[in-house]
Amino acid sequence: xxxxGTGGDFLGLREYxxxxxxxxxxxxxxxxxxxxxxxxxxxEGNKKIILHISENASEKLIERTASIACRLLEQGSLVGxxxxxxxxxxxxxxxQKLEILKxxxxxxxx
Numbered sequence: 001x002x003x004x005g006t007g008g009d010f011l012g013l014r015e016y017x018x019x020x021x022x023x024x025x026x027x028x029x030x031x032x033x034x035x036x037x038x039x040x041x042x043x044e045g046n047k048k049i050i051l052h053i054s055e056n057a058s059e060k061l062i063e064r065t066a067s068i069a070c071r072l073l074e075q076g077s078l079v080g081x082x083x084x085x086x087x088x089x090x091x092x093x094x095x096q097k098l099e100i101l102k103x104x105x106x107x108x109x110x
Contacts, residue, residue, distance in 0.1 A: 009071070011040040048090050050080040051100075055107055062104050069100045083107065 013026055016036030024038045049072055053065050065081075072079045073092060080090035081100045088099055 009041065011068075013037040014040055047076070048078045048080075050082055050090060052082045053104070053107070055084040057107060062107055066101055066104050069104075070097060073097050073100075 078090035081088040
């Protein structure tokens with residue numbers, strides 16, 4: 001799993017939890033939807049990452065996950081993928097990239 005850091009690349013948003021620092025609140029989304037979300041950033045010391053995605057994820061989320069996986073692999077991180085049915089253990093390299101992209105491309109197809 002990923003470890004949240006204070007700097008590095010933008011990782012995504014998650015729901016606010018009591019104790020989260022106020023400066024991490026993503027106010028634009030709060031203004032639009034009313035719920036509180038926190039901006040997460042990848043800890044630069046974290047090299048082993050597993051991306052989680054649901055089988056019924058939107059195409060936009062699938063594309064974003066693919067982009068993040070490719071970028072992390074290019075940076076030399078060990079990247080894995082967890083879906084509702086599949087698990088690809090963290091690894092590096094071209095074959096890993098192809099396995100992750102193939103799995104993401106087939107999400108939602110039985």
